[in-house]
Amino acid sequence: MVNIAVLGYGTVGSGVVEVLNTNRELIDLRAGEEIRVKYVLDLRDFPGDPIQEKVVHDFDTILNDPEVSIVVEVMGGLKPAYDFTKAALLKGKSVCSSNKELVASHGVEFLEIAKEKQVNYLFEASCGGGIPIIRALNESLTPEDVIEVSGILNGTTNFILTEMRDKGADFEDVLKEAQDLGYAERNPEADVEGHDACRKVAILSSIAFGKTVKYQDIYTEGISHITLQDMEYAKELNMAIKLLANGYSLPEGGDVSYYAMVAPFLVRHDHPLYSVDGVFNAIFVRGNTLGDTMFYGSGAGSLPTASAVVGDVISAARNAGKTLPCFWKGEKLTLSSNDKAVRQFFIRVGEDRAEEAKNIFRAERLVRSERVTGEVGLITGMLSEKEFADKAESFGGVLQRIRINQ
């Protein structure tokens, strides 16, 4: 029998208990052993809940119980999750986590301790909820030189953008709806300003490229400035506005440069990310021999995320005494300045300045929407971020700019 302890009985923690109960027989069969929850750590008590008798308030009870071989860390935040994780690993317990903030900040440190102690630090649930992307990178796409990993990594913002488009409602109204439905936090900043997606793409890029991508180095822009007018133009262009988080490499002068960014992008109709709507997430991976592949699923929610955590628990149980491979190393990956990143931009300018803008931004075409008057949209030529910024500054009348996914 494998005894586990669940740290935090919130949305994900209660989901973990529910998944383990619902699919107990299957899970025991696939783990090769009975998996049982021995403790649940929480500040609160849960009178009437069947887990009440397992609730403890002191982490040391878990740490010092040699029967607990796997710790599930689903508390979120850095403190005290960092200390608990480190202590558990050092005691020779495997840790399975859904905590993207902690993984993005300290994942590689934990991986190293886990290796030393011949246990596992697994975090499938930290990116893309129930989408099995991390195991795919670590164990399936192993022959690949991954050139790009990009995706829709935040369900809240994807829900908001989808609703704005489909219902013609503006950002603030949809945000309120999302909060009422429980899809968005009361303080929505981490989601709508892109910080959540930024941490996730830092983790995915670190695994894909094999060195540490610091989330603090990733340029991050949210969706709060996206308007209904933008949605109208997107329809005219047959594109969708998506908050994309991407990491990619480009050959440059005999070497390879790495880029990363989180920002709203216009995605073309024929790209697989175009039709990923609502709270769904999707992660697109391009390998040098595999070509394009995409993983799609519920990006959040109690049970899908919990299922990913339990998948890690099963892996940890099956691989007791053996550290599973993860090719994320401590060495820092230096990202190139986005100034050099070249792409097209969609911009909006006043009708009276259309021709001038067309020349300056080397626009191929003008875009008009019946529902937006007094202005016009343009798709610029291929420009570096720096060139674009310089032109926009000297032009002085860019009403909006949204990058175009190439």
Place this chain on the structure above:
Amino acid sequence: MVNIAVLGYGTVGSGVVEVLNTNRELIDLRAGEEIRVKYVLDLRDFPGDPIQEKVVHDFDTILNDPEVSIVVEVMGGLKPAYDFTKAALLKGKSVCSSNKELVASHGVEFLEIAKEKQVNYLFEASCGGGIPIIRALNESLTPEDVIEVSGILNGTTNFILTEMRDKGADFEDVLKEAQDLGYAERNPEADVEGHDACRKVAILSSIAFGKTVKYQDIYTEGISHITLQDMEYAKELNMAIKLLANGYSLPEGGDVSYYAMVAPFLVRHDHPLYSVDGVFNAIFVRGNTLGDTMFYGSGAGSLPTASAVVGDVISAARNAGKTLPCFWKGEKLTLSSNDKAVRQFFIRVGEDRAEEAKNIFRAERLVRSERVTGEVGLITGMLSEKEFADKAESFGGVLQRIRINQ
């Protein structure tokens, strides 16, 4: 160093050698050992090809060389692949295969021998080319009671259906184009009649449901009867015609019944399989706690398929002495008769019999296309296959019927 032998130097075999050469450093790093091709078995010689010196014509050279620990079987067909695979496993060599025909017929037998000999029989490349679906089922979705696995599993037919829709060309013309482009075989029957997809869904269902689904038990219908008129109606309905291969379970009277089928289906606009076009494949999996997830990628082609094979080689190398889990057991899974499967159908009938058909088939709506005259389309009410067949027989004038994906 790990020495491997590649059986068959055709499309996939030469791809395996190319992937190993192209990404040699990365592959050695991730395998934890140098992976080297020691032999290539083929009836032919390849003068001028760098692998010529490794070509052997006698399998016994490979079988009796104790340095070869992994055999890559990419010959296709049952003979002599069956004998070679069995002999290699019995000699304690792991086998990695892309051969869906052999896996569908004898996979579980090989898995059992591999377990006995503490080696691995891996076949990621047998379904969905480069899409890492088998490892996802075996190692990621382990907490899930999988309720459905369905997908677009054949790139040739998906290319044909996409071209028919986009170019308004009919089946025979597009098939010829696909043959000229190398996407379809000169004898296209295995693809266009659904036999290839049938074998793949037998494999996926066997793993997902844990018992052996015999491909011979799966009702299989191809796409050669799909016409341009059908495409016109599909556009009107905002649906796409896709050759789907599916396996799913339904609760029935306290028990669970299993169904499987390969046939063209109309897929609704909001389903993730709707926008999977061209030679791409996608596999949709529904789990009881995870919800919906989908895996998308190149379904065929030399390098993507080879990448999946090499991924298995890396797994086999990393797990020497340990058999990786696969929950496909020998016990036969009895499929329920599709007679009981309930769904809606799209049918076409003569204009003069529209009202009669509407009543008989409990149709909710009529569908007309400007480009198709003298007839009308209908979406029937929910009917079992048997009810539908009986009604169609007594009605006597159904010009076409295509199932609707529920």
